Amino acid sequence: MAKFLKALTLLAAVMLPAQTGASFVDNCTTFDSNLWSKADWAQGLGSVQSANVNPSGGGVLNFEIPAGTHNGGEIRSKAQYSFGQVAANFKVPNLPGIISSIFMYQGTSTSDEIDIEVYLNKGKWEIAFTIYRLGVKEWVHPYYPTWDPSAGYNDYMIDYQESAISFYINGALEAQFHTPSQQPIHPMNIQLNAWYPEWLNGPLAASTEFFQVNQISYTQS
Structure with missing residues (x-):
């Protein structure tokens, strides 16, 4: 019986997120290390580097893309989040071939993602x-x-x-997916990044540019 209970405990630890996030608003006046961690790894044509992510001191979180590189930056929430509204206000760099994004990502080999x-x-x-469900692109x-x-x-x-996943830009509904059987089923981390994917085959950054974020929020349903 003790072995059975121990197995159930281990299974629960695998299935449940270590920390479930509540609603928040981050105005990006500083880098909030209680909310976020920075990434350092190879990605696409270059890498995302923690040294490239820094607050301006004026309410903007800068993700630097240094001239002559394919490098960018990424942050990831320490908590995972389920149903609710994930939002950010940002300006993207005027550089061909780089993706600037806000997304939800479970972070496993068969990951849910929005x-x-x-x-x-x-x-x-x-x-x-x-939208991905269990690592499969559904839509x-x-x-x-x-x-x-x-x-x-x-x-x-x-x-x-x-019941649905909706996407808004400047308050206007631009797309909606309403097939619950194909939606993500796990809580996910909130992430923002700027990076060069191989499929866009973008040139090296002609000048130093920034992905600039001045607010990130999550409102729990």
């Missing part, structure tokens, strides 16, 4: 809304803005609910 990715591809801005919806995402700050939001 993405908003902004990038400049062959001279045209694109925004991709994507992707491309959006082609008539405005320049690098010209100023814009609001991006994932509204993750049991």
Whole structure:
């Protein structure tokens, strides 16, 4: 019986997140190490580096893309989050081939994931809304803005609910997925990053640019 109870305890530890996050608003005046950790690893054509993620001191979290590199930066929430609204206000760099994103990611080999990715591809801005369930891409919806995402700050939001997942930009609903049987089923970390994927095959950064974030929030349902 003791062995059985121990096995159940271990199973629960695997199945449940170590920390479940509550609602928060981060105004990016400092780097909040209670909420976030920085990443250091190879990714795509280059790497994401913790040294490239720093607050400006004026309410902006800068993700630096150094000139002559394919390097960027990434942050990941220490807690995992379930149903609710994940939002950020940010300005993307005007560099071809780099993805700037806010997303939810479980972080396993068969990971659940919900993405908003902004990038400049062959001279045209694109925004991709994507959903994975257990590592399988279930849905992707491309959006082609008539405005320049690098010209100023814009609001991006994932509204993750049991009945549907909705994607908003500047308060306007731009896409919605409402097939609950194909939605993520696990709590996920909130992440933001700027990185160069191989498939976009972007050139080295012609100048030092920044992915700039001035607010990140989560509102629990």
